Amino acid sequence: MRIAAWNVNSIRARLDHLTDWLRAANPDVLCLQETKVIDDDFPANSFSRLGYECAWTGEKTYNGVAILSRHALHDVTIGHADARAEDSARLIAATVQGVRVLSAYIPNGKTLDSPSYAEKLEWLARLRKTLDATCKPEQAIVLGGDFNIARDERDVFDPEQMRGKIHFSEREHQALDEVLSFGLTDSFRAFTEEGQLFSWWDYRMGAFRRNRGLRIDYLFVSKVVKEALRTATIDIEPRTWPKPSDHAPVLIEFDL
DNA sequence: ATGGTAGGATTCCTA
Secondary structure, X not given: OEEEEEEXXXXXXXXXHHHHHHHHHOOOEEEEEOOOOXXXXXXXXXXXXXXXXXXXEOOOOOOOEEEEEOOOOEEEEEOOOOOOOOOOOOEEEEXXXXXXXXXXXXXXXXXXXXXXXXHHHHHHHHHHHHHHHHOOOOOOEEEEEEOOOOOOHHHEOOXXXXXXXXXXXXXXXXXXXXXXXXXXXXXXXXXXXXXXXXXXXXXXXXXXXXXXXXXXXXXXXXXXXXXXXXXEEEOOHHHHOOOOOOEXXXXXXXXX
């Protein structure tokens, strides 16, 4: 099975990139973030033509997540286990061929003194609670998406500049570690210790050309998936296309 | 230290 995650920064602006990439990479499952459309405007037909079934949740202008799958989607759930009316569209889960797949878009956080930062930490705490309430560490789980956190110094272009800043602060690291201590590991780090391999580059200042990026998009996997992993990669090619998303898709292959 | 770019809504917000 091949599972990918991609923050597309508007599914309407990126529809051609998405269909081109699906044809080329041919994943079984794709977790999308930042679709930026209300549910009525989600272009499900564009994906069903390519053989993908979809589950999605969106809102006007911001956020929005989805799961695309070549196989049947079962037990679709939207949001956290302790859902609130004011929650934005940042989490969707479904079971595909026995694998519990979650597509997550973690709040950006803005700055450490922003209310958004506290919301980011709380959102991650609720994600851990959702895992506790809906999953077991022994089962096959893939938690994919844009976490807006670079995990260590290998995952940022300039550790000294970034340390203590948003995306690379101690409390963010602790909150993400608490999620992973459920029983998930970073699939990418099962294959390489190399640094300066990124999944996001700012649109500004020629950041992609200069490889000034962050690795903030992940596919976290439970033990049974980790033991079955064959590859874990970041496909930077779509970031070189005209009018790209600022994120590149991440992809794993495993034998389950 | 600042500001640069992109998407989507609407002269601003989020990233």
